[in-house]
Amino acid sequence: MITFDPSRGSGLWDRLMERLHLWAELGVRADVAVCATPHTGLTGLRPPRPHQLHLLTARTSSLATRHVPRWVDDVAPDVVYARLSLPWPALALAAKRAPLVLEVHADPIVESKYRPVSYRAVSRIFTRAVLARASGFVFVDPELASSRTFARLGRPSVCIPNGIDLPDGPSPEPLKHGQRPxxxxxxxxxxxxxxxxxxxxxxxxxxxxxxxxxxxxxxxxxxxxxxxxxxxxxxxxxxxxxxxxxxxxxxxxxxxxxxxxxxxxxxxxxxxxxxxxxxxxxxxxxxxxxxxxxxxxxxxxxxxxxxxxxxxxxxxxxxxxxxxSVGLLPKERARVEFLHQFSESVGAR
Known part of the structure; x- marks a missing residue:
């Protein structure tokens, strides 16, 4: 689940598709929920099989998060795996319906200091509630695991730095005579x-x-x-x-x-x-x-x-x-192994 639109030129959608290709090979099926506006660039796009894309739309991505609890009820996932951008209250509601594992790229409190006032307010009001309900964390930066925001929670966690697919490709252009680097x-x-x-x-x-x-x-x-x-x-x-x-x-x-x-x-x-x-x-x-x-x-x-x-x-x-050293496959194997423990706990119940 992504609570913002990843299609706006950031490359995140392409990175997500690379991940999903490998997840299919590793036997994982994902229902991908994206909170976006009706004018999102994702309209008509399809993830690789067997995954499915669910566009949750409203006037803004933040308003679209209100559809998340109903989406979780409809899909009934073993695990909700969400990239943490802002701690929208819908994440806490999702955690009541299925194990919630958050992929953490930054401390939301620290990063919000550089965002608009509305972002700072959301972080201050909802961060504690959302993090308290998470079942586990995937940290992109090792130091996040030991930060004051997360260390006190005592949840299962793993550090998996960003990776990328590495297809064969051309080498950089040779430097021509007189050319400036x-x-x-x-x-x-x-x-x-x-x-x-x-x-x-x-x-x-x-x-x-x-x-x-x-x-x-x-x-x-x-x-x-x-x-x-x-x-x-x-x-x-x-x-x-x-x-x-x-x-x-x-x-x-x-x-x-x-x-x-x-x-x-x-x-x-x-x-x-x-x-x-x-x-x-x-x-x-x-x-x-x-x-x-x-x-x-x-x-x-x-x-x-x-x-x-x-x-x-x-x-x-x-x-x-x-x-x-930045290849994607070993990182996705580690991610799937980590998520599997939460789906097992669901089956045990």
Whole structure:
């Protein structure tokens, strides 16, 4: 169950379809509920068999969550597996009808500080009630399991960082004679933890590189901004780059150990990557990875080290070991095994 529309250019729908393909191979059938408006881009789309898509619609995604309890009654699932974005009260009602396991990507209280006032209010009012009724948690970041918000609950949990399907694909374009290396950050939105101002500082300090941002409305000089890009246009644009950059300001929301999907997309395209966090899957000693360091500031030394990295790797592929570390199949096996214990408890009752 997803309580927001994942079709709006974020890539989440594609990631969900990758998961469902593997779940089918692993013997799992999912009824996928998405809370959205009647104008959602998901209309007419179908997940792979044997899964089914259920669009719960209203004027807004948040209002559509009111359909969740009735949907759970109709479907009668063994387990409700929901991505936690905001703790809508419908999640607590769903937990009265079936075991509720929440996939947690961030602390809702911390992240809500950067959202509109209405989001902050929802988090403050409903977080405790929803989390108290959850049967278990799947944490994307290891540190979330030990955070004050979740550790006190004592529920079964597992940490499964984000993964991605890794089909065979072309290597990055070789660097042509006289061509400037192309560095890209896929932002998706202009949240402060994307760190676009830091990328702009790097761009000012290294004018011999091209710096690109995809999915932003930012107006920083020295950056080439691509406000919207999807489908083949997005794939072609990413394939034309030489180095992919992850979130550069995660210290603003206290996330030291995330596993950003954008970094996994870079690796799927075989791009060397630069990050500014402690990714649970990635080995900092890998020659095709550069880590600025969590909470870094742009200093002359930082600029020099990044310049050297890009010059060395531009036009080459990331190592197979780095790419393979984010593969999806072992992660989905672990997820299904974890969820199975809750369906067994239902059968026992």
């Amino acid at each position: 192309r560095v890209v950050l896929v932002a998706g939105a202009d949240e402060p933890w994307q760190g676009i101002p830091k990328l702009a500082e790097l761009a000012r300090a290294i004018p011999e590189f091209e710096f690109h941002v995809i999915g932003s409305q930012a107006g920083f000089s020295h950056l080439t901004v691509h406000p919207q890009s999807s489908g083949t246009d997005y794939t072609d644009l990413l394939s034309s780059m030489h180095v992919g950059v992850g979130n550069l300001a995660l210290e603003q929301i206290g996330r030291r150990e995330p596993s950003p999907l954008k970094v996994r997309e870079y690796l799927r395209h075989r791009l060397p990557v630069a990050i500014a966090h402690d990714d649970p899957d990635l080995n900092d000693s890998d020659p095709s990875l550069h880590n600025f360091g969590y909470g870094f500031t742009v200093t002359p030394e930082v600029v020099d080290r990044f310049r050297e990295f890009v010059v060395r790797v531009a036009g080459t592929s990331c190592t197979d070991a780095l790419r393979d």
